[in-house]
Amino acid sequence: VGGPAMRASQEDFANAMSQVKLLKKDPGNEVKLKLYALYKQATEGPCNVPKPGVLDFVVKAKWDAWNALGGLSKEAARRSYVDLVSSLSASSSGRATPAADGKRADSDHVLVTSEDGITAITLNRPTKKNALNTQMYHDIMLALKAAGKDSSTITVLTGSGDYYCSGNDLSNFKDVPSGRPEESAQRSAVLLRDFVDCFIDFPKPLIAVVNGPAIGISVTLLGLFDAVYATDRATFHTPFSHLGQSPEGCSSYVFPKMMGPSKAAEMLIFGKKLTAQEAFAQGLVTEVFPDSTFQKEVWARLKAYAKLPPNSVRISKQLLRSQEKERLHAVNAEESRALQERWVSAECHDAIAAFLSRKAKL
Ligand SMILES: CCCC/C=C/CC(=O)SCCNC(=O)CCNC(=O)[C@H](O)C(C)(C)COP(=O)(O)OP(=O)(O)OC[C@H]1O[C@@H](n2cnc3c(N)ncnc32)[C@H](O)[C@@H]1OP(=O)(O)O
Numbered sequence: 001v002g003g004p005a006m007r008a009s010q011e012d013f014a015n016a017m018s019q020v021k022l023l024k025k026d027p028g029n030e031v032k033l034k035l036y037a038l039y040k041q042a043t044e045g046p047c048n049v050p051k052p053g054v055l056d057f058v059v060k061a062k063w064d065a066w067n068a069l070g071g072l073s074k075e076a077a078r079r080s081y082v083d084l085v086s087s088l089s090a091s092s093s094g095r096a097t098p099a100a101d102g103k104r105a106d107s108d109h110v111l112v113t114s115e116d117g118i119t120a121i122t123l124n125r126p127t128k129k130n131a132l133n134t135q136m137y138h139d140i141m142l143a144l145k146a147a148g149k150d151s152s153t154i155t156v157l158t159g160s161g162d163y164y165c166s167g168n169d170l171s172n173f174k175d176v177p178s179g180r181p182e183e184s185a186q187r188s189a190v191l192l193r194d195f196v197d198c199f200i201d202f203p204k205p206l207i208a209v210v211n212g213p214a215i216g217i218s219v220t221l222l223g224l225f226d227a228v229y230a231t232d233r234a235t236f237h238t239p240f241s242h243l244g245q246s247p248e249g250c251s252s253y254v255f256p257k258m259m260g261p262s263k264a265a266e267m268l269i270f271g272k273k274l275t276a277q278e279a280f281a282q283g284l285v286t287e288v289f290p291d292s293t294f295q296k297e298v299w300a301r302l303k304a305y306a307k308l309p310p311n312s313v314r315i316s317k318q319l320l321r322s323q324e325k326e327r328l329h330a331v332n333a334e335e336s337r338a339l340q341e342r343w344v345s346a347e348c349h350d351a352i353a354a355f356l357s358r359k360a361k362l
Contacts, residue, residue: 012082016082016086017039022089031145033062038081040066046070046071051067072186072190076186076187084138109124109135112143112147114150117310118156120158123136127161130159130218137191140198144198144202152306153205154206157208158208158209163214166216166218172188173343174356189339190336193332200250202224207226207227207302210222210230213235214236215237217249220255220268222236223255223258223284224249229298230280230288235273235276236278237271241269243348243351243352243355244342244349244350250332250335254328
């Protein structure tokens with residue numbers, strides 16, 4: 001589930017440890033804590049030292065990061081460490097995201113531009129309807145972390161081509177090493193949790209420009225955005241039960257609050273697909289635009305918003321969101337745990353196998 005095909009050998013792990021020392025850019029404290037935690041988990045297993053005092057800030061932050069990995073196996077931690085270092089090396093060599101203002105820095109399938117006070121992150125895998133592969137999850141996280149710190153006022157997520165995003169790349173499931181589905185599921189649950197955490201913690205206004213149909217995780221995450229602008233061609237589909245899976249992106253908490261429990265159940269349990277107008281009526285979409293004028297109207301609006309005083313905008317966003325943060329982190333942890341179990345279920349395997357053998361399409 002969600003992970004690359006091969007296991008990380010001790011040699012891969014040793015190489016990754018050497019690569020870390022060669023990174024050209026400091027990856028920042030958050031990433032360094034993650035690397036520390038994965039290293040400890042990979043070499044010593046689950047956190048086995050007493051919780052330090054709250055005033056011991058650095059030691060406590062390290063302990064928290066390690067402890068958050070719970071029962072993740074050594075092999076899964078090794079693989080995640082190798083993946084993380086590989087995405088950092090790509091970014092450090094200029095292949096991946098962080099974009100300086102006015103410039104553009106691309107990874108394979110995630111483009112980042114930053115101009116006129118707007119950092120735009122574009123999913124750029126149109127031939128696969130912008131389905132999210134493992135590298136894209138990492139690239140988006142790096143792009144969000146960079147955008148949170150750059151001088152832009154707002155950040156935008158959009159897609160290229162006819163789709164906004166078709167959700168998790170289901171071929172990720174093909175890559176599960178035989179006999180190791182539990183480890184793979186555990187690794188994907190950690191990736192999912194880290195990914196959604198980046199949206200929960202994002203410090204500036206985050207806007208979705210939904211240029212076409214949206215499926216799965218690209219829909220559920222919308223509840224964590226500050227505004228969602230959609231073309232009238234967009235649809236919103238969360239077929240989790242059809243896939244033997246369960247909701248993520250904090251939607252099990254945010255959607256019922258937003259649209260009421262029964263409308264949320266229609267989407268998240270029964271997989272009802274909404275039109276853009278229906279999603280607007282449920283509060284999931286802020287405004288719907290005719291497809292013919294969508295890009296022009298939306299970007300004109302965003303450029304005007306981006307001229308607002310950046311600090312004021314950022315502080316207001318944080319005030320609007322801060323009350324719920326702790327709850328959202330807890331929901332994210334619970335949803336990731338539930339999915340970890342789903343991913344090793346026969347229901348999920350059968351549904352994915354049907355898609356991959358092209359017997360099923362949503
Ligand atoms: C860290 C892990 C977190 C996991 C959490 C997330 C859960 C989810 O996101 S669940 C949602 C998963 N998504 C889907 O189930 C969508 C599957 N795709 C489809 O049903 C159809 O492809 C779709 C309706 C999107 C488009 O149909 P068409 O217009 O008929 O186009 P094609 O089917 O021919 O698609 C073109 C090309 O793209 C590939 N594709 C599209 N979406 C995905 C996907 N999600 N995963 C893998 N591949 C996808 C499709 O297979 C085609 O590929 P080729 O056959 O190689 O051309």
